[in-house]
Amino acid sequence: xxxxxKIEKIATLFLVIVMAMSSCxxxxxxxxxxxxxxxxxxxxxxxxxxxxxxxxxYGNLSLTGVDGPGSSFIDGLDAGTSQFGRVLLYLQTLSADxxxxxxxxxxxxxxxxxxxxxxxxxxxxxMFGRSHVTIAFANNFLRxxxxxxxxxxxxxxxxxxxxxxxxxxxxxxxAMSYYxxxxxxxxxxxxxxxxxxxxPPKAYDRAQLFDFIESExxxxxxxxxxxxxxxxGRASKGVSWMILAKIYLNAEVYIGQDKYTECIDYxxxxxxxxxTLASQYSHNFMADNDVNSAKxxxxxxxxxxxxxxxxxxxxxxMVNGSVGSLEVNGAALGVGAGGWGGALRLRKQFVELFEASxxxxxxxxxxxxxxxxxxITDISNKDQxxxxxxxxxxxxxxxxxxxQTFVDTDFPLFRLADVYLMYAEAHLRxxxxxxxxxxxxxxxxxxxxxxxxxxxxxxxxxxxxxxxDERARELHWEAHRRxxxxxxxxxxxxxxxxxWKGNGTNGIALSADxxxxxxxxxxxxxxxxxxxxxGY
Numbered sequence: 416x417x418x419x420x421k422i423e424k425i426a427t428l429f430l431v432i433v434m435a436m437s438s439c440x441x442x443x444x445x446x447x448x449x450x451x452x453x454x455x456x457x458x459x460x461x462x463x464x465x466x467x468x469x470x471x472x473y474g475n476l477s478l479t480g481v482d483g484p485g486s487s488f489i490d491g492l493d494a495g496t497s498q499f500g501r502v503l504l505y506l507q508t509l510s511a512d513x514x515x516x517x518x519x520x521x522x523x524x525x526x527x528x529x530x531x532x533x534x535x536x537x538x539x540x541x542m543f544g545r546s547h548v549t550i551a552f553a554n555n556f557l558r559x560x561x562x563x564x565x566x567x568x569x570x571x572x573x574x575x576x577x578x579x580x581x582x583x584x585x586x587x588x589x590a591m592s593y594y595x596x597x598x599x600x601x602x603x604x605x606x607x608x609x610x611x612x613x614x615p616p617k618a619y620d621r622a623q624l625f626d627f628i629e630s631e632x633x634x635x636x637x638x639x640x641x642x643x644x645x646x647x648g649r650a651s652k653g654v655s656w657m658i659l660a661k662i663y664l665n666a667e668v669y670i671g672q673d674k675y676t677e678c679i680d681y682x683x684x685x686x687x688x689x690x691t692l693a694s695q696y697s698h699n700f701m702a703d704n705d706v707n708s709a710k711x712x713x714x715x716x717x718x719x720x721x722x723x724x725x726x727x728x729x730x731x732x733m734v735n736g737s738v739g740s741l742e743v744n745g746a747a748l749g750v751g752a753g754g755w756g757g758a759l760r761l762r763k764q765f766v767e768l769f770e771a772s773x774x775x776x777x778x779x780x781x782x783x784x785x786x787x788x789x790x791i792t793d794i795s796n797k798d799q800x801x802x803x804x805x806x807x808x809x810x811x812x813x814x815x816x817x818x819q820t821f822v823d824t825d826f827p828l829f830r831l832a833d834v835y836l837m838y839a840e841a842h843l844r845x846x847x848x849x850x851x852x853x854x855x856x857x858x859x860x861x862x863x864x865x866x867x868x869x870x871x872x873x874x875x876x877x878x879x880x881x882x883x884d885e886r887a888r889e890l891h892w893e894a895h896r897r898x899x900x901x902x903x904x905x906x907x908x909x910x911x912x913x914x915w916k917g918n919g920t921n922g923i924a925l926s927a928d929x930x931x932x933x934x935x936x937x938x939x940x941x942x943x944x945x946x947x948x949x950g951y
Contacts, residue, residue: 462574465560469581472552472588473648475499475545477718477726484725484821489544491937496522497541499549500717500729500826503894505538506599506932511896511906512913513765513887516736517758517797528794529918530925534933534951543935546592547604553589557582557608583638587650587658590631594658597624597669598898601931604942618944621669625662632659642688647705647716648825653688654715656681657829664837665902668930675846682838683848690714690831696778696864699830700730700806702749702816702823712832716825721808721818730824733759733806733892740797741785749808749815749822757797763789764913766801768887777867779888781805791914805892832861832889840882861889879903901930926950 458464479494480486487494496502508514509528519525523538532539558564560578570578589607596603605619605627619627632655642653660681666674693699693709704713719730738745738754745754761782766789769780781804791800808815808822816823835857842849851874858877862870865888883903887896900906907929912922928950939945 456568459559459568462570465570465574465578465581468556468559469585472549472556472585473718474724475549475552476588477724477728479726484727489548492541492544493522493537495727496537497545498726498728499542499545500828500894501727501732502538502542502545503595504729504732504892506542507894507897508892511900512762512911512916513891513896515760515762515791515794515800515915517760517794519794529915530929531918532932534936534939534947536933536935539932540935540937542595542599542932543938546596549592550589550604550606553585553592554606554608554610556585579638580640583635584650586631586635587639587655590628591654591658593619593624593628594662597621597628597662598665599932600934601948602934602945604938604945616942616944618942618946625666625670628662629659642685642690642714643711647710648718650715653685653690654829656684656688657714657834660685660834660837664841665898668902673845675841675844676848677846678841679838679846679848682834682841685714685831685834686838690834692831692860692864694864695811697807698811699827700824701811702808703810703812704825704827707811709827709830712830713825713827714829714831714834715827717828719822719825721816721821721823725818725821729826729894730806731820731822734808734822734824735820737802737804737806739783739785739802741787742783742802744783744802744804747807747809748804750819757802759802760791760797760800761789761803762791762800762914765887765891768884773867773869774888777865777888779865779891792920794915803892827893830893833886833893833895835861836882836886836889839877840879843877843879843882858885861885865889906930 476499479498480488485494487497489497505524505527509516509524510530514528516524516528523536526532526536527538560582565575565578593603601621603619603624604616605623606616610616636652636655639650639652639655642651645651660678662669663674663678663681666672689711691711693707693712695708698704698707698709699712701707701709704710705716717728718724719726719728734748735745735750735755736759737748738750738756740757743752745752748754766782769777769782774780782801783804784801787801788799789801793799806824808824810816838849839854839858842854854877855872855874858872859870862872883899883905886899897906905911907925907927909924912924914920914922916922917925928948931948933951934945934947939947
């Protein structure tokens, strides 16, 4: 069982903050079903209340409601289209060249995977709404932990010291939400704890969000725990550095400026923070990835627990979805033998990245071909297209997670392997401060772990074309691909097409406008300061 805020209580803690923030999200046209107002002062008579309240901010990344995995505490959003990790996976991975979802009657999935979405897509609304709820939760936590309120409540000095760290974590989670809004939408409703609750929010564009995220993460660094020292599932300096490295790597997309040197600087901080690669690639994606060798590679996980945080999040979806309609391979993955009967399959462009003979024994190659064709000419035909075994509900020491549907496998939102690849890419793009020896060493470390015989690459072998393909081989199905393809100029336009891109069997060019998702129609109505993105 995972240990984060005594996880058996996390659903209760989530309910606490749901009750606390009903008036904090009315600006989103998305309101909690529980209509209680802010928590009364009696809640804060116990000093553990502050950690419980922080637990609710984290809980919004995994849970959708307080009445089981199918529940949602937000009117207008259901559990299947608003769980944070799941909708992130859909928007970053299902929209690109790696994954196909068979059941296109599931709301929004057809439009996302065929790149024909619009401003009424429920998955897009789910991401927009869920991210803003995290922001609202964080703002509420910060309002309840001001120096004045702590003094009024006679909070002890020892708890005040802990609250300093809690506040930094809440600010980090808020900055991370704004990061995803900047990346996916280019805009956000912008509020902080300084804004009165009932004041209409401002709208920030990409440049304003970039400046806020950068300054906020730098401001809180000293108050965050050092890497690998916080409780499992809680943030540290490493998470802050990772977000900064990400915004700097993508700065040319976000603000039209080269920030590759800054990306290298923060990659170096992370690498020096004590993180190490898991001894086996598969450990990162197993039910015990909180305690096996992956615990020192995963920089920030989205928590999944088959008993206490049951949800239809990304790992539950991917493990059950990786059971083929022909193979019935679920038992080995720790779920029901039939799983979800071929829900997920692979687009052929991803399959082809592993077709060279040097990838036959590459441990990152979890592709199962069977007697199938790699071509998917009919998405509804679950017997077309290869399947993938990457995530599982099995443990590295033997045995499985506690439930055969809701897996124990945490989703590795950020991990060290990505840092190695970012370091190399930023160097190739002209960033200063990296060394050729380190670029070669980091790339070869990933290849060696993958049991790839071509693990003696030199800088002459490592170019940007290699990096985009190696990122796919190392990081597939980890919610990075759309962002990567945009950065490499391959997402829109027609210079790189994949199966069903733009709703064409073999792929067609996409409009440049699709680099951003639309602002949901409901959100535009609730905040006239937001402007619809071009093309929608």
